[in-house]
Amino acid sequence: MAGPSPFLIDEPVSQLGRNLTYGLLDSIGRAIVTGQFDNAVFPTEAELAKQHGVSRSVTREAVKMLTAKGLLSARPRQGTTVQPTSSWNLFDTDVLRWMLERQLSVDLLRQFNELRVAVEPEAAALAAQVAGEDDIKRIDEGLQRMQAAERGLDEPLDADIAFHVAVLRASKNPFYIQLRDVVSTALRTSIRFTNRIKGRTADVAEHAKVRDAIASRDPAAARIAMRRIIGDVLDLIEVRLPSDE
Template identity: 65%
Template sequence: MTPLPPHDVRSSLGRNLTHGMLDALGRAIVTGVYTGKRFPTEADLTLQHGVSRSVTREAVKMLTAKGLLSARPRQGTIVQPAESWNLFDPDVLGWLLDRTFSLELLRQFNELRIAIEPAAAQLAERNAGDAGLAAIRAGYARMVAAEAGEDDPLDADIAFHVAILRAAGNPFYAQFEEVVTTALRSSIRFTNRFKGRSADLAAHGAVLAAIEAADGIAAHRAMQQIIADVLALIVERDRRAEGSAA
Protein backbone atom coordinates (compact mmCIF):
# COMPACT_ATOMS: atom_id res chain seq x y z
CA MET A 1 0.00 0.00 0.00
CA THR A 2 1.33 3.43 -0.93
CA PRO A 3 1.89 5.60 2.19
CA LEU A 4 -0.40 8.58 2.56
CA PRO A 5 1.20 11.94 1.85
CA PRO A 6 2.16 13.80 5.04
CA HIS A 7 -0.65 16.36 4.75
CA ASP A 8 -3.28 13.58 4.56
CA VAL A 9 -1.75 11.79 7.54
CA ARG A 10 -1.64 15.04 9.46
CA SER A 11 -5.28 15.83 8.72
CA SER A 12 -6.31 12.45 10.18
CA LEU A 13 -4.96 13.60 13.54
CA GLY A 14 -7.57 16.34 13.86
CA ARG A 15 -7.12 20.00 14.72
CA ASN A 16 -5.05 19.42 17.84
CA LEU A 17 -2.05 17.64 16.38
CA THR A 18 -0.48 16.75 19.73
CA HIS A 19 -3.61 15.08 21.09
CA GLY A 20 -4.28 13.47 17.73
CA MET A 21 -0.76 12.05 17.76
CA LEU A 22 -1.20 10.95 21.37
CA ASP A 23 -4.42 9.12 20.51
CA ALA A 24 -3.00 7.47 17.39
CA LEU A 25 0.14 6.22 19.11
CA GLY A 26 -1.69 5.24 22.31
CA ARG A 27 -4.21 3.13 20.42
CA ALA A 28 -1.43 1.54 18.38
CA ILE A 29 0.50 0.57 21.51
CA VAL A 30 -2.52 -0.79 23.39
CA THR A 31 -3.81 -2.77 20.39
CA GLY A 32 -0.42 -4.43 19.98
CA VAL A 33 0.82 -2.79 16.80
CA TYR A 34 4.33 -2.56 18.26
CA THR A 35 4.36 -5.93 20.02
CA GLY A 36 7.66 -7.61 19.22
CA LYS A 37 8.75 -4.62 17.17
CA ARG A 38 11.05 -1.69 17.71
CA PHE A 39 9.19 1.50 18.59
CA PRO A 40 9.86 4.16 15.90
CA THR A 41 12.35 6.91 16.55
CA GLU A 42 11.25 10.50 16.94
CA ALA A 43 12.43 11.20 13.39
CA ASP A 44 10.48 8.21 12.02
CA LEU A 45 7.28 9.23 13.80
CA THR A 46 7.63 12.81 12.62
CA LEU A 47 7.95 11.63 9.03
CA GLN A 48 5.19 9.00 9.25
CA HIS A 49 2.62 11.39 10.69
CA GLY A 50 3.66 14.56 8.92
CA VAL A 51 4.04 16.63 12.10
CA SER A 52 6.82 18.62 13.69
CA ARG A 53 9.36 17.13 16.06
CA SER A 54 7.93 19.22 18.91
CA VAL A 55 4.48 17.61 18.40
CA THR A 56 6.03 14.13 18.33
CA ARG A 57 8.17 14.85 21.38
CA GLU A 58 5.20 16.11 23.40
CA ALA A 59 3.02 13.12 22.47
CA VAL A 60 5.80 10.69 23.43
CA LYS A 61 6.29 12.57 26.70
CA MET A 62 2.56 12.23 27.50
CA LEU A 63 2.60 8.51 26.68
CA THR A 64 5.60 8.10 28.96
CA ALA A 65 3.69 9.79 31.78
CA LYS A 66 0.84 7.33 31.21
CA GLY A 67 3.25 4.43 31.61
CA LEU A 68 3.06 3.19 28.00
CA LEU A 69 6.59 4.19 27.00
CA SER A 70 9.96 4.63 28.63
CA ALA A 71 13.23 6.06 27.39
CA ARG A 72 16.39 4.17 28.30
CA PRO A 73 20.03 4.97 27.54
CA ARG A 74 21.33 3.15 24.45
CA GLN A 75 17.92 1.50 23.98
CA GLY A 76 15.87 4.48 22.88
CA THR A 77 12.13 4.62 23.50
CA ILE A 78 10.53 1.26 24.25
CA VAL A 79 6.96 0.09 24.85
CA GLN A 80 6.32 -0.80 28.47
CA PRO A 81 4.55 -4.04 29.45
CA ALA A 82 0.80 -3.73 30.15
CA GLU A 83 1.30 -4.05 33.92
CA SER A 84 3.19 -0.74 33.85
CA TRP A 85 0.36 1.21 32.19
CA ASN A 86 -1.57 3.72 34.28
CA LEU A 87 -4.99 2.06 34.29
CA PHE A 88 -6.49 5.01 36.16
CA ASP A 89 -5.77 7.25 33.18
CA PRO A 90 -9.01 7.73 31.19
CA ASP A 91 -7.15 7.68 27.86
CA VAL A 92 -5.54 4.33 28.66
CA LEU A 93 -8.87 2.93 29.83
CA GLY A 94 -10.55 4.15 26.65
CA TRP A 95 -7.89 2.56 24.45
CA LEU A 96 -8.21 -0.71 26.36
CA LEU A 97 -11.97 -0.74 25.86
CA ASP A 98 -11.59 0.05 22.16
CA ARG A 99 -9.09 -2.77 21.73
CA THR A 100 -11.56 -5.61 22.13
CA PHE A 101 -14.68 -6.28 24.14
CA SER A 102 -13.51 -8.21 27.19
CA LEU A 103 -15.70 -9.73 29.89
CA GLU A 104 -12.63 -10.02 32.08
CA LEU A 105 -11.87 -6.30 31.79
CA LEU A 106 -15.52 -5.47 32.42
CA ARG A 107 -15.49 -7.67 35.53
CA GLN A 108 -12.34 -5.96 36.78
CA PHE A 109 -13.92 -2.54 36.24
CA ASN A 110 -16.95 -3.49 38.29
CA GLU A 111 -14.85 -5.06 41.02
CA LEU A 112 -13.23 -1.65 41.35
CA ARG A 113 -16.61 0.08 41.32
CA ILE A 114 -18.04 -2.15 44.06
CA ALA A 115 -15.11 -1.20 46.27
CA ILE A 116 -15.65 2.53 45.72
CA GLU A 117 -19.23 3.51 44.92
CA PRO A 118 -21.09 1.91 47.86
CA ALA A 119 -18.72 3.66 50.27
CA ALA A 120 -19.23 6.91 48.36
CA ALA A 121 -23.02 6.51 48.68
CA GLN A 122 -22.65 5.99 52.42
CA LEU A 123 -20.48 9.10 52.74
CA ALA A 124 -22.91 11.09 50.58
CA GLU A 125 -25.63 10.53 53.17
CA ARG A 126 -23.48 12.47 55.64
CA ASN A 127 -21.63 14.94 53.44
CA ALA A 128 -23.83 15.73 50.44
CA GLY A 129 -25.38 18.95 51.73
CA ASP A 130 -28.16 20.68 49.83
CA ALA A 131 -26.17 21.13 46.61
CA GLY A 132 -24.92 17.55 46.55
CA LEU A 133 -28.36 16.12 47.26
CA ALA A 134 -29.87 18.33 44.55
CA ALA A 135 -27.31 16.97 42.05
CA ILE A 136 -28.15 13.36 42.97
CA ARG A 137 -31.86 14.09 42.61
CA ALA A 138 -31.22 15.77 39.28
CA GLY A 139 -29.29 12.71 38.08
CA TYR A 140 -32.14 10.44 39.09
CA ALA A 141 -34.68 12.77 37.44
CA ARG A 142 -32.67 12.48 34.24
CA MET A 143 -32.85 8.69 34.50
CA VAL A 144 -36.63 8.90 34.87
CA ALA A 145 -36.78 11.19 31.85
CA ALA A 146 -34.54 8.81 29.88
CA GLU A 147 -36.93 5.96 30.63
CA ALA A 148 -39.63 8.05 28.92
CA GLY A 149 -37.35 8.75 25.95
CA GLU A 150 -36.68 12.34 26.99
CA ASP A 151 -32.99 12.05 27.86
CA ASP A 152 -30.00 9.92 26.98
CA PRO A 153 -30.05 6.76 29.18
CA LEU A 154 -26.28 6.41 29.29
CA ASP A 155 -25.55 10.04 30.13
CA ALA A 156 -28.34 10.13 32.72
CA ASP A 157 -27.10 7.02 34.51
CA ILE A 158 -23.54 8.37 34.56
CA ALA A 159 -24.77 11.73 35.91
CA PHE A 160 -26.41 9.94 38.84
CA HIS A 161 -23.31 7.93 39.78
CA VAL A 162 -20.93 10.87 39.32
CA ALA A 163 -23.17 13.07 41.51
CA ILE A 164 -22.82 10.52 44.31
CA LEU A 165 -19.03 10.39 43.96
CA ARG A 166 -18.89 14.18 44.23
CA ALA A 167 -21.39 14.28 47.09
CA ALA A 168 -19.18 11.97 49.15
CA GLY A 169 -17.26 15.11 50.10
CA ASN A 170 -13.90 13.37 49.81
CA PRO A 171 -11.47 14.59 47.14
CA PHE A 172 -10.01 11.10 46.75
CA TYR A 173 -13.39 9.75 45.69
CA ALA A 174 -13.85 12.67 43.30
CA GLN A 175 -10.57 11.66 41.63
CA PHE A 176 -12.24 8.41 40.53
CA GLU A 177 -14.85 10.30 38.52
CA GLU A 178 -13.23 9.81 35.12
CA VAL A 179 -12.36 6.19 35.83
CA VAL A 180 -15.89 5.37 36.99
CA THR A 181 -17.35 7.27 34.02
CA THR A 182 -15.24 5.26 31.58
CA ALA A 183 -16.10 2.00 33.34
CA LEU A 184 -19.79 2.90 33.41
CA ARG A 185 -19.93 3.63 29.69
CA SER A 186 -18.73 0.13 28.96
CA SER A 187 -20.68 -1.54 31.76
CA ILE A 188 -24.00 0.15 31.00
CA ARG A 189 -23.77 -0.68 27.29
CA PHE A 190 -23.11 -4.30 28.24
CA THR A 191 -26.00 -4.59 30.71
CA ASN A 192 -28.42 -2.78 28.42
CA ARG A 193 -27.51 -5.07 25.53
CA PHE A 194 -28.11 -8.27 27.48
CA LYS A 195 -30.96 -7.15 29.73
CA GLY A 196 -32.75 -5.49 26.83
CA ARG A 197 -33.58 -2.41 28.88
CA SER A 198 -32.04 0.62 30.53
CA ALA A 199 -30.94 0.97 34.17
CA ASP A 200 -33.08 -0.33 37.03
CA LEU A 201 -34.90 2.79 38.23
CA ALA A 202 -36.12 1.12 41.41
CA ALA A 203 -32.59 0.11 42.40
CA HIS A 204 -31.22 3.59 41.79
CA GLY A 205 -34.21 5.14 43.50
CA ALA A 206 -33.41 3.04 46.57
CA VAL A 207 -29.97 4.64 46.75
CA LEU A 208 -31.48 8.12 46.53
CA ALA A 209 -34.17 7.32 49.10
CA ALA A 210 -31.59 6.01 51.57
CA ILE A 211 -29.45 9.13 51.19
CA GLU A 212 -32.52 11.34 51.64
CA ALA A 213 -33.48 9.35 54.76
CA ALA A 214 -29.96 9.80 56.18
CA ASP A 215 -29.46 6.03 56.23
CA GLY A 216 -25.88 5.55 55.15
CA ILE A 217 -25.87 1.78 55.65
CA ALA A 218 -28.94 1.38 53.43
CA ALA A 219 -27.34 3.65 50.80
CA HIS A 220 -24.21 1.48 50.87
CA ARG A 221 -26.26 -1.70 50.56
CA ALA A 222 -28.43 -0.36 47.72
CA MET A 223 -25.44 0.80 45.65
CA GLN A 224 -23.63 -2.45 46.32
CA GLN A 225 -26.62 -4.38 45.01
CA ILE A 226 -26.67 -2.41 41.75
CA ILE A 227 -23.06 -3.31 40.98
CA ALA A 228 -23.40 -6.87 42.31
CA ASP A 229 -26.20 -7.42 39.80
CA VAL A 230 -23.87 -6.32 36.99
CA LEU A 231 -21.13 -8.65 38.22
CA ALA A 232 -23.60 -11.53 38.36
CA LEU A 233 -24.61 -10.84 34.75
CA ILE A 234 -20.96 -10.80 33.68
CA VAL A 235 -20.33 -14.13 35.40
CA GLU A 236 -23.41 -15.59 33.72
CA ARG A 237 -22.35 -14.42 30.26
CA ASP A 238 -18.82 -15.66 30.85
CA ARG A 239 -20.13 -19.09 31.85
CA ARG A 240 -22.28 -19.24 28.73
CA ALA A 241 -19.34 -18.24 26.54
CA GLU A 242 -17.20 -21.00 28.06
CA GLY A 243 -20.03 -23.48 27.55
CA SER A 244 -20.45 -22.61 23.88
CA ALA A 245 -16.69 -22.83 23.31
CA ALA A 246 -16.48 -26.29 24.89
Protein backbone atom coordinates (compact mmCIF):
# COMPACT_ATOMS: atom_id res chain seq x y z
CA MET A 1 0.00 0.00 0.00
CA ALA A 2 1.32 3.39 -0.94
CA GLY A 3 2.21 5.70 1.90
CA PRO A 4 0.55 9.08 2.47
CA SER A 5 1.42 11.86 0.11
CA PRO A 6 4.20 14.06 1.49
CA PHE A 7 2.28 17.09 0.32
CA LEU A 8 -0.36 16.44 2.99
CA ILE A 9 2.06 17.45 5.76
CA ASP A 10 3.64 20.47 4.11
CA GLU A 11 1.40 23.04 5.81
CA PRO A 12 1.56 21.54 9.34
CA VAL A 13 5.34 21.25 9.07
CA SER A 14 5.57 24.83 7.79
CA GLN A 15 3.42 26.05 10.68
CA LEU A 16 5.50 24.03 13.12
CA GLY A 17 8.65 25.59 11.70
CA ARG A 18 7.26 29.07 12.24
CA ASN A 19 6.25 28.23 15.81
CA LEU A 20 9.71 26.82 16.56
CA THR A 21 11.39 29.86 15.03
CA TYR A 22 9.34 32.34 17.07
CA GLY A 23 9.74 30.24 20.19
CA LEU A 24 13.52 30.25 19.75
CA LEU A 25 13.46 33.96 18.88
CA ASP A 26 11.62 34.71 22.11
CA SER A 27 13.92 32.52 24.20
CA ILE A 28 17.18 33.92 22.84
CA GLY A 29 15.90 37.49 22.69
CA ARG A 30 14.85 37.43 26.33
CA ALA A 31 18.21 35.87 27.29
CA ILE A 32 20.11 38.64 25.49
CA VAL A 33 18.03 41.43 27.04
CA THR A 34 18.35 39.99 30.56
CA GLY A 35 22.13 39.92 30.19
CA GLN A 36 22.66 36.16 30.09
CA PHE A 37 25.28 36.58 27.36
CA ASP A 38 27.11 39.48 28.97
CA ASN A 39 30.84 38.79 29.12
CA ALA A 40 30.29 35.49 27.30
CA VAL A 41 30.87 34.30 23.77
CA PHE A 42 27.59 33.99 21.89
CA PRO A 43 26.95 30.35 20.84
CA THR A 44 27.29 29.26 17.23
CA GLU A 45 24.19 28.29 15.25
CA ALA A 46 25.15 24.64 15.67
CA GLU A 47 25.43 25.03 19.44
CA LEU A 48 22.10 26.88 19.66
CA ALA A 49 20.40 24.20 17.55
CA LYS A 50 21.72 21.48 19.85
CA GLN A 51 20.88 23.35 23.05
CA HIS A 52 17.29 24.04 22.01
CA GLY A 53 16.65 20.84 20.09
CA VAL A 54 15.77 22.53 16.81
CA SER A 55 17.09 22.40 13.26
CA ARG A 56 19.88 24.58 11.91
CA SER A 57 17.41 26.26 9.54
CA VAL A 58 15.17 27.26 12.47
CA THR A 59 18.18 28.57 14.37
CA ARG A 60 19.46 30.48 11.34
CA GLU A 61 16.10 32.18 10.83
CA ALA A 62 15.82 33.16 14.52
CA VAL A 63 19.35 34.61 14.49
CA LYS A 64 18.53 36.52 11.31
CA MET A 65 15.43 38.03 12.96
CA LEU A 66 17.38 38.99 16.09
CA THR A 67 20.00 40.61 13.86
CA ALA A 68 17.26 42.64 12.16
CA LYS A 69 16.09 43.79 15.61
CA GLY A 70 19.59 45.05 16.37
CA LEU A 71 20.34 42.54 19.15
CA LEU A 72 22.93 40.57 17.22
CA SER A 73 25.57 41.20 14.59
CA ALA A 74 26.84 38.43 12.33
CA ARG A 75 30.04 39.08 10.38
CA PRO A 76 32.39 36.83 8.43
CA ARG A 77 35.33 35.55 10.52
CA GLN A 78 33.96 37.38 13.57
CA GLY A 79 31.00 35.17 14.26
CA THR A 80 27.80 36.33 15.90
CA THR A 81 28.06 38.89 18.70
CA VAL A 82 25.57 40.54 21.03
CA GLN A 83 25.13 44.23 20.29
CA PRO A 84 25.02 47.01 22.91
CA THR A 85 21.64 48.34 24.00
CA SER A 86 22.21 51.47 21.92
CA SER A 87 21.95 49.35 18.77
CA TRP A 88 18.65 47.66 19.69
CA ASN A 89 15.51 48.67 17.83
CA LEU A 90 13.47 50.03 20.73
CA PHE A 91 10.48 50.54 18.44
CA ASP A 92 10.33 46.78 17.84
CA THR A 93 7.54 45.47 20.05
CA ASP A 94 9.40 42.24 20.88
CA VAL A 95 12.47 44.17 22.05
CA LEU A 96 10.37 46.57 24.09
CA ARG A 97 8.41 43.69 25.65
CA TRP A 98 11.61 41.87 26.62
CA MET A 99 13.02 45.05 28.14
CA LEU A 100 9.88 45.70 30.14
CA GLU A 101 9.62 42.07 31.28
CA ARG A 102 13.23 41.65 32.41
CA GLN A 103 12.66 43.73 35.53
CA LEU A 104 10.33 46.62 36.15
CA SER A 105 12.47 49.62 35.28
CA VAL A 106 10.97 52.88 36.47
CA ASP A 107 13.58 54.76 34.48
CA LEU A 108 12.53 52.94 31.28
CA LEU A 109 8.89 53.80 31.99
CA ARG A 110 9.87 57.44 32.44
CA GLN A 111 11.68 57.45 29.11
CA PHE A 112 8.73 55.82 27.38
CA ASN A 113 6.32 58.40 28.78
CA GLU A 114 8.66 61.19 27.74
CA LEU A 115 8.19 59.85 24.20
CA ARG A 116 4.42 59.76 24.73
CA VAL A 117 4.25 63.35 25.94
CA ALA A 118 6.14 64.45 22.84
CA VAL A 119 3.79 62.56 20.50
CA GLU A 120 0.29 61.99 21.88
CA PRO A 121 -0.67 65.61 22.67
CA GLU A 122 0.28 66.59 19.12
CA ALA A 123 -1.60 63.59 17.76
CA ALA A 124 -4.66 64.72 19.72
CA ALA A 125 -4.30 68.27 18.36
CA LEU A 126 -4.05 66.91 14.81
CA ALA A 127 -7.06 64.67 15.40
CA ALA A 128 -9.09 67.73 16.40
CA GLN A 129 -8.32 69.18 12.98
CA VAL A 130 -8.56 66.18 10.67
CA ALA A 131 -10.47 63.34 12.35
CA GLY A 132 -13.47 61.96 10.50
CA GLU A 133 -16.72 60.87 12.10
CA ASP A 134 -15.53 57.24 12.18
CA ASP A 135 -12.36 58.31 14.00
CA ILE A 136 -14.32 60.22 16.63
CA LYS A 137 -16.64 57.27 16.98
CA ARG A 138 -13.67 54.98 17.74
CA ILE A 139 -12.36 57.45 20.33
CA ASP A 140 -15.80 57.60 21.90
CA GLU A 141 -16.02 53.80 21.91
CA GLY A 142 -12.69 53.67 23.72
CA LEU A 143 -14.01 56.12 26.31
CA GLN A 144 -17.20 54.09 26.71
CA ARG A 145 -15.11 50.99 27.29
CA MET A 146 -13.18 52.85 30.00
CA GLN A 147 -16.46 53.84 31.62
CA ALA A 148 -17.66 50.23 31.42
CA ALA A 149 -14.37 49.06 32.96
CA GLU A 150 -15.03 51.24 35.99
CA ARG A 151 -18.22 49.22 36.48
CA GLY A 152 -16.36 45.94 36.03
CA LEU A 153 -17.81 45.33 32.57
CA ASP A 154 -14.59 45.62 30.55
CA GLU A 155 -10.86 45.13 30.99
CA PRO A 156 -9.32 48.43 32.18
CA LEU A 157 -5.99 47.98 30.40
CA ASP A 158 -7.53 47.07 27.05
CA ALA A 159 -10.04 49.91 27.29
CA ASP A 160 -7.39 52.53 28.10
CA ILE A 161 -5.15 51.30 25.28
CA ALA A 162 -8.08 51.31 22.81
CA PHE A 163 -8.69 54.98 23.61
CA HIS A 164 -5.08 56.07 23.09
CA VAL A 165 -4.67 54.03 19.90
CA ALA A 166 -7.90 55.53 18.54
CA VAL A 167 -6.48 59.03 19.07
CA LEU A 168 -3.25 58.11 17.26
CA ARG A 169 -5.26 56.75 14.34
CA ALA A 170 -7.47 59.83 14.26
CA SER A 171 -4.41 62.04 13.71
CA LYS A 172 -4.17 60.63 10.14
CA ASN A 173 -0.37 60.96 10.49
CA PRO A 174 1.17 57.65 9.34
CA PHE A 175 4.21 58.08 11.60
CA TYR A 176 2.06 58.55 14.68
CA ILE A 177 -0.22 55.71 13.63
CA GLN A 178 2.72 53.31 13.30
CA LEU A 179 3.54 53.95 16.96
CA ARG A 180 0.29 52.26 17.99
CA ASP A 181 1.90 48.84 18.59
CA VAL A 182 4.73 50.38 20.61
CA VAL A 183 2.25 52.41 22.65
CA SER A 184 0.05 49.35 23.20
CA THR A 185 2.96 47.17 24.31
CA ALA A 186 4.51 49.70 26.69
CA LEU A 187 1.20 50.99 28.04
CA ARG A 188 0.44 47.56 29.46
CA THR A 189 3.37 47.90 31.83
CA SER A 190 3.04 51.65 32.36
CA ILE A 191 -0.66 51.48 33.25
CA ARG A 192 -0.16 48.58 35.67
CA PHE A 193 2.63 50.51 37.37
CA THR A 194 0.77 53.81 37.70
CA ASN A 195 -2.49 52.13 38.72
CA ARG A 196 -0.64 50.31 41.49
CA ILE A 197 0.66 53.62 42.82
CA LYS A 198 -2.68 55.43 42.51
CA GLY A 199 -4.75 52.48 43.66
CA ARG A 200 -7.23 53.09 40.86
CA THR A 201 -7.56 52.94 37.11
CA ALA A 202 -7.15 55.80 34.62
CA ASP A 203 -9.03 59.06 35.17
CA VAL A 204 -11.99 58.69 32.81
CA ALA A 205 -13.03 62.32 33.24
CA GLU A 206 -9.62 63.53 32.00
CA HIS A 207 -9.85 61.21 28.99
CA ALA A 208 -13.34 62.56 28.30
CA LYS A 209 -11.84 66.05 28.02
CA VAL A 210 -9.60 64.79 25.22
CA ARG A 211 -12.59 63.25 23.44
CA ASP A 212 -14.67 66.40 23.87
CA ALA A 213 -11.89 68.66 22.57
CA ILE A 214 -11.36 66.50 19.49
CA ALA A 215 -15.08 66.31 18.80
CA SER A 216 -15.32 70.10 19.23
CA ARG A 217 -12.45 70.63 16.76
CA ASP A 218 -10.37 72.43 19.41
CA PRO A 219 -6.69 71.51 18.84
CA ALA A 220 -5.33 73.58 21.72
CA ALA A 221 -7.72 72.05 24.24
CA ALA A 222 -7.04 68.54 22.92
CA ARG A 223 -3.29 69.08 23.25
CA ILE A 224 -3.60 70.40 26.81
CA ALA A 225 -5.96 67.61 27.90
CA MET A 226 -3.74 64.84 26.57
CA ARG A 227 -0.61 66.46 28.00
CA ARG A 228 -2.31 66.59 31.40
CA ILE A 229 -3.00 62.83 31.32
CA ILE A 230 0.59 61.90 30.47
CA GLY A 231 2.01 64.61 32.73
CA ASP A 232 0.17 62.99 35.63
CA VAL A 233 1.88 59.69 34.79
CA LEU A 234 5.30 61.35 34.64
CA ASP A 235 4.68 63.00 38.01
CA LEU A 236 3.85 59.61 39.55
CA ILE A 237 7.00 58.09 38.09
CA GLU A 238 9.22 60.96 39.31
CA VAL A 239 7.83 60.54 42.83
CA ARG A 240 8.64 56.83 42.70
CA LEU A 241 12.08 57.08 41.03
CA PRO A 242 14.29 57.76 44.10
CA SER A 243 13.24 54.53 45.86
CA ASP A 244 13.42 52.35 42.74
CA GLU A 245 16.73 53.34 41.25
